[in-house]
Amino acid sequence: xxxxxxxxxxxxxxxxxxxxxxxxxxxxxxxxxxxxxxxxxxxxxxxxxxxxxxxxxxxxxxxxxxxxxxxxxxxxxxxxxxxxxxxxxxxxxxxxxxxxxxxxxxxxxxxxxxxxxxxxxxxxxxxxxxxxxxxxxxxxxxxxxxxxxxxxxxxxxxxxxxxxxxxxxxxxxxxxxxxxxxxxxxxxxxxxxxxxxxxxxxxxxxxxxxxxxxxxxxxxxxxxxxxxxxxxxxxxxxxxxxxxxxxxxxxxxxxxxxxxxxxxxxxxxxxxxxxxxxxxxxxxxxxxxxxxxxxxxxxxxxxxxxxxxxxxxxxxxxxxxxxxxxxxxxxxxxxxxxxxxxxxxxxxxxxxxxxxxxxxxxxxxxxxxxxxxxxxxxxxxxxxxxxxxxxxxxxxxxxxxxxxxxxxxxxxxx
Numbered sequence: 387x388x389x390x391x392x393x394x395x396x397x398x399x400x401x402x403x404x405x406x407x408x409x410x411x412x413x414x415x416x417x418x419x420x421x422x423x424x425x426x427x428x429x430x431x432x433x434x435x436x437x438x439x440x441x442x443x444x445x446x447x448x449x450x451x452x453x454x455x456x457x458x459x460x461x462x463x464x465x466x467x468x469x470x471x472x473x474x475x476x477x478x479x480x481x482x483x484x485x486x487x488x489x490x491x492x493x494x495x496x497x498x499x500x501x502x503x504x505x506x507x508x509x510x511x512x513x514x515x516x517x518x519x520x521x522x523x524x525x526x527x528x529x530x531x532x533x534x535x536x537x538x539x540x541x542x543x544x545x546x547x548x549x550x551x552x553x554x555x556x557x558x559x560x561x562x563x564x565x566x567x568x569x570x571x572x573x574x575x576x577x578x579x580x581x582x583x584x585x586x587x588x589x590x591x592x593x594x595x596x597x598x599x600x601x602x603x604x605x606x607x608x609x610x611x612x613x614x615x616x617x618x619x620x621x622x623x624x625x626x627x628x629x630x631x632x633x634x635x636x637x638x639x640x641x642x643x644x645x646x647x648x649x650x651x652x653x654x655x656x657x658x659x660x661x662x663x664x665x666x667x668x669x670x671x672x673x674x675x676x677x678x679x680x681x682x683x684x685x686x687x688x689x690x691x692x693x694x695x696x697x698x699x700x701x702x703x704x705x706x707x708x709x710x711x712x713x714x715x716x717x718x719x720x721x722x723x724x725x726x727x728x729x730x731x732x733x734x735x736x737x738x739x740x741x742x743x744x745x746x747x748x749x750x751x752x753x754x755x756x757x758x759x760x761x762x763x764x765x766x767x768x769x770x771x772x773x774x775x776x777x778x779x780x781x782x783x784x785x786x787x788x789x790x791x792x793x794x795x796x797x798x799x800x
Contacts, residue, residue, distance in 0.1 A: 403616035403638065405560045405583065407441040409609060413581070413645055414445070414558075416607035418453075420652040426454030431554035433542045434561045436462030437502040437533075442559055447521050450507040457505050459550050463540040464499035499540030501550070506530040542569065551576055556649070558582070560616075567593045570603070570646075581606060581647045583614075588646070589708055590724070590792050598711070599721045605711045606645025607653055612712075614643040644712070657718040663697035670695050683784040685725060687795055701800065705783055705793035723795040725783045 417424045432442040437460040446458045507521060525533040538544045542551075542561070551557070551572070560583040561569040571593060573580045588594050597603035615637045631638050666673050672692045679697070680689040687703040690696050693710045705725060714721070783790045 403560065403563075403618055403640075404439070405441055406615055406617070406637075407445060409614070410441055410445045412610070413607050416651045416653070417581075417649050420650060423454070424649060425556065427456050428454075428555040429457040429459065429553055430455055431551060431557050432458075432460045432559045433547055433551065433557060434463065434559040435460050437500055438462070443502065444518065446558070447504055447507065448516075448518070450504065455504075456555075457503065457553075459501065459503050459554060461501045461536060461540050461542075461547055461550060462499050464536075498535035499538065501532070501534055501536050501540075503532040542572065548572075548576075551578065555579060556581065567591055570594060570597070574602070579649055581645060581649055583643060584646050586642045586644050586708060589711065595724060599723065601716055601721075603646055603648055604654060604714070604716075606647045606649075607651055608644055608712060612641055614640045616640070653713075655715055655717055657715050658693070658696065658713055660694075660696055660698035662699045666695050666697055680785045683787065684781070685783050685795070687783075687793075689783065689785060689790070689793075696798075698798075701798060703795055703797050705795055708792060708794065710794055710796070718799060719796045720799055721794060721796050725793045725795065726781060 414425075430446055432440060432446070435442045437443045440460060440462075443458070443460045446453070446455065450458060502525065504521070507516065507524070521531075524531050536544075537546055541547065555578070557573060557578050557580040563585050566584045566588050569582070570584075573582075574597065589598055594603065617636050618631075618638055626638060629639070661670065663679065667676055667678070670692075673695055681687070682689060682705065685705065687705045688700065690704045690706050693706060693713055696704065696706065703722065781789070783793055
């Protein structure tokens with residue numbers, strides 16, 4: 387148990403990337419444009435956010451009335467290495483000193499995980515403006531709000547945090563990337579609406595892809611120009627790749643991060659403007675030197691290497707990059723599967739059994755599989771179990787023997 391806890395602590399420490407206020411504001415604004423009542427009368431829970439530091443807490447508490455929230459619940463994990471270095475709500479406010487709304491270097495002694503439950507906000511000091519200082523004073527007076535330490539460490543899987551989760555309508559936060567599978571599974575189990583941040587490659591997880599395919603989870607509005615910037619605790623700065631960490635700002639930049647949600651927004655219903663197959667081959671610069679679209683060696687599908695090269699006049703199955711999800715409209719396309727990786731059962735019957743390609747690893751090199759043994763095994767294929775007898779595992783798509791990246795398998799709706 388001790389080793390497990392140590393490993394978990396190390397993972398949690400490396401997962402500390404703190405979301406910028408403008409990114410939260412922009413993302414939530416997209417849902418409000420589609421439906422101004424998205425959050426009205428709802429209980430919002432931020433269960434991976436120290437109330438003393440979180441920009442999620444700051445956004446929701448300062449926009450409590452405008453959003454029409456019923457309640458805001460925020461819990462933190464113990465300990466937080468960025469105490470009083472990211473956002474502004476300092477312990478001094480609860481000791482009668484003026485709340486500071488700027489970055490401060492002096493840390494507070496943080497030995498417990500905290501929870502804030504906000505049920506009412508107002509201009510408490512009657513100075514003509516509403517800000518974090520009013521919230522601090524209300525919490526200090528316990529005026530229809532609650533600030534208290536948690537009994538445990540604030541892990542979202544703990545019983546007390548699950549009890550708080552049960553009270554929530556919508557969960558909004560940036561959960562630990564290494565625990566993304568468990569985190570989403572918990573939200574689905576409890577039937578919660580959510581808006582969370584995760585690695586785009588999570589789409590390929592066997593626990594996540596079925597939710598994408600079933601339109602139970604999709605990408606949010608997204609970060610500006612596809613770039614997500616996060617702050618990291620100084621003690622957690624490590625050797626990032628060139629161009630990732632900016633020492634002057636203390637921010638890291640990731641391009642493979644996105645918002646995941648089951649809240650509707652307008653961009654989901656904006657159809658792609660497409661050209662015919664002939665026009666793509668003639669005018670699309672990305673299809674230069676192509677005289678025809680390729681088909682996979684091992685999947686009954688057409689390869690479409692770029693989202694803007696999807697032909698408007700093709701009704702069959704197409705393989706597209708993961709980035710397609712950023713422009714996916716369920717009104718225009720259906721996701722019927724995905725190419726295989728580690729035999730997860732994503733391809734939904736589209737694997738071409740005659741290809742005899744499964745590409746096992748042999749001394750770190752992928753080799754073509756031997757001839758499949760003839761057998762009387764059933765040729766029926768299900769989405770949950772589609773392994774071919776004699777093959778170690780399915781693989782990504784191939785074209786003329788060249789291995790490609792993971793592809794979503796889609797079809798245009800008629």
